[in-house]
Amino acid sequence: MKRMKKHLSMLLILVVALAAFGCGKKEEAVKEGALYTPGTYTAEEKGHNGNVKVTVTVTEDKIENIEVDLMDETEGIAGPAAEKIVDLVLKNQGLGVDTVSGATVSSTAILAAITAALKEAGADVEALKNIKAEEEVLEVSDKEADIVIIGAGGAGMAAAVEAASLGKSVIIVEKMPIVGGNTNRATGGINAAETSIQEQEGIEDTIETYYDDTFKGGKEENDPELLKVMVENSAEAVDWLNELGAGLTRVSLSGGATNPRIHTPEDGSAVGPVVVKVLENKLKELGVEILMETTAKSIIEENGAAAGVEVENVNGNSFKIHAKAVIIASGGFGANSDMVEGFRADLVGFSTTNHAGATGDGIELGQEAGAALDDIEFIQIHPTTDPESGYMFTEGLRGDGAILLNSQGMRFTDELLTRDVVSANILKQEGGIAYLVTNEEMKEENAALAGYIKKGYATECATLADVAKAIGAEEAAVVESMAKYKDAVAAGTDAEFGREHLTQDLSEGPYYILKVTPGIHHTMGGLKIDTTTHVISAEGSAIKGLYAAGEVTGGVHGANRIGGNAVTDIIVFGRIAGKTAAEELGN
Template sequence: MKKRGKFLAAALAVLLTVSLAACQKKANTTPETPAESSIFTPGTYEGKANGFHGEIKLTVTVDATKIVDIKAVHTETQGLGDMAVEDLIAQAKEKSSLALDLMSGATYSSNGFMAALEDALKKAGADIEKLKVKGEDEQSAQKDIVLDTEVAIIGAGGAGLAAAVSAHQNGAKVVVVEKMPNVGGNTIISGSAYNAVDEKRQSAMGIEDSIEKHYTQTYEGGDKQGDPALIRVLVENAYPTIEWLESLGMKFKDTVFTVLGGLWPRAHKPVEPLGTGYINTYMNYINQHQDEIKILTETEAKTLIQNTEGRVVGFEAQGKNGKVTVNASKGVIIASGGFGANIAMRDKYNTLWPTLTNIKTTNHKGATGDGIVMAEAINADIIQMENIQLLPMGDPITGSLSGNIEQGVENRIFVNAAGNRFVDEGARRDVMTKALMAQTDAMMWVIVDQHSYPTGDTVNNFNESIDSLVEQGRAYKADTLEDLAKQIGVDPQNLVKAVEAFNASVDSKVDEFGRTLFKDKLDTAPFYAGKRVPTVHHTMGGIKITTETRVVDKNGVVIPGLFAAGEVTGGIHGTNRLGGNALADVNTFGRIAGATAAKGN
């Protein structure tokens, strides 16, 4: 795998659909007509474009044939967007072109950088279209390759990387293929909440919890459609998997919280932003064992290979330069994620929601259900595909979870376009989303106060400061509820009444919508509001597995040599996944899959 930057995974910026407006300004030279053999007019030029958190400004120095230096001024997210910019600077200097490998998916940070770089190089007299063509060294002849390993994994998101590390720890050599340019999948852009019963952290906060409570809430929260045996594995192994992650160097905060739709305060939050902590932890390990764990990006698995006895012994994939055949002597693990970004597939299976065609998604663009299709092609049982989860927390423009101003369930309310509450804000995700869809324009405002943001530089669960969100117009701030109501266009009297009623419920613990999760009143300025809409978030259906992650066929018989873990599987969560259970699922079952496959039986 080609490494770009310290950790390929952590360079991923948040997935968003982006519209960039580049501003052109020359720095300190006047382009002259380049010599016939030159590419640029030597000098230093400035380029600008919009990034994720505002303007990206590049100062680019060139000589006649190459990019000599690039200096960047920006406010991109630390640990994500800033690393994307650093990675692209290194590539641009190495290649002296615009044919760069962008971060996985179309992102504000990477596309903003490219627009700013193009702006600067135009002023340097470059032929922009020619610079976008890859050089001969990158247009190598098609060449098929064959790789022999013990455990082969399809997908390099959280489940796939967990499986890779676990398989290696259990003595296996590993090959991982990932169709996207970078590893990380949905895990790296997640809000990072991880549910686990944790006596140490919860007891310190006065929170009573138990494995049985987590089991019951998960089972009943999915309308009792989840497989009880799989749920039992999840809740019993969630915390041991946190301990495993910590043994690998990952750090979690000392407190837990209730994540949206999580129903109870047991969500753990990593120290690193978004899901980068999980991916960095796995990549740290993998980078230390590169001779025995190989990752191929931009390599899309297409077909599973079975021997004459029906055992899965590998798969065929399409790489950048030809066909890649991976032979696996011990097992193949499918960890390719769900199908939230596949509109046709969503519409094919959806029976629970109005049409999902025009609903955006929180998922990265590679979440298209490929692994499910491959497994079904060899008669694997595919179950509960209609169970598609929506959230009420999508960004109105992109559908992503970024920009969400809530910090936890207990300290915020939802109001509709009239300024009225309309649902229990601590309810199941499907309950809240259905209630939101019944509101005018299917939109709502999240309302919080200083309890959630003690200072302007306090960040949300996506590492965005509240001040930056207000500056970008993605959140609103006021010293009074009346002023906040005017800013967001709702009836001031209604908003004030809604907050007053909520505050009374904090004292009485009796709420008109049946809410039971409370902490602080909304009574301390400044007050904040953020707009949210429904968005497709998780697909609970997929490949049927056993408690050891072995894939079973339509007759209930295990398919030898084939395993699956993560969102590609079905039957764990039922009709509705509790918030915070996805990362517990991904990491726990990824770990189990790696260990099971390494046994080779």
């Protein structure tokens, strides 16, 4: 008995010792006088598209290293934000760092993960938050270039690539801390007709059909000459991007198109980040200077011509960039609710798919320089955005076979009508809400859909009964709607709504349901330009030395933009702006 008690006592001591050792290892107190328990710590926080993971290494008195794994975040948006935050935390050895505009959700997650890791290291987190990051005081001095470009989105970067390739010195000013603008958010693809890729796929399409589709989609309000330039240069735009490494080799169908012509990455992933990446890489190769967090405040005029811009940097200091030509490529105004509502009172309270910098600054700058406006009242809402976040789901899903059900479980529209019509039809449904129905077969073929599912936007449903439950409808209604659609695909005729392109019959689960509502997406109006991107004055003449391209302009799309045409627009006219400005400067 004594021997047993002795063994039990020894076992108890061992257990207590092991427990103490384990607790001490996990929650070891910071040594007196030290800031951290030395080691490497990891933490994860939810970002925009999923989790972000950070690994923080500390010594007793220093944050030594921070590594950020962005996982599912958009590299072009979250990457620069991560670099900036890590740099400031390491430089200032504190957490008093602001989120990065344009990447707020991602940067909030990165900061939260760093904070959690440091807390695990025993840090006094509140004290670290009180260590405010010191703003870098940038030297201010006037600059000179052949061409200055306002905006580092797709149009501005395309213009810069062309101008620099023609031997001109180029400076881009970008008010946001990241490049790309709305192009980062382009989820579909780039429309083009008579491409080599269509030919390889056996797709018959013509420039004339592309023109007719776009003119019809724009309610015949498009400027015919601008539209002609866009469609005739579309195939070359795709080739140009692919020469830069974009890999846009998959062709699909989008709303308003007679034939498949929207070109995307091979896996069906979002086109925007790819375009931004290849353009940014080319600009680095060409040595083009991009001044980030630098806002154009006015266009310098000399002898009736644009002669540069006056800008303000992140510290609020002003300086001038003298140039022989100015290209405005600052995007639209979809994120400026006051401006939107000023032109369209019926759009009060709508969410937006646009990035925070899409506030119409370039339109105002152009007007101050005497520019006329074109189609300014035409503002597009995209039919399929997330009701809570405004995140946009590509209409390529509908082109690939998805259908829309309302909360009663019934189809209510041809899903491949133009964006304005599909949006209007959704807004007629209860609560202005609809449900995009996809399935496993579509997921396997479309990387964008797989991404939405991974990011948590979709509800997975094993059966149609589960679909009905997910959308709050009667099971019988959902079963009947899906059966009718399956029969329509089999017959090749959608007698109910007239949908012409019937691909997936959606007969097999599991199903993935995306809740959607329309949101402000594109502003078709802006500065008036001619076919070589000269900005036109209110008197009807070209303003010397001033050019514009992309969403900051009007006339190309008319009253409604066809999906896939935004990227075509920015690349075609961005390239023309860069070439025209460079060639008109001469040698």
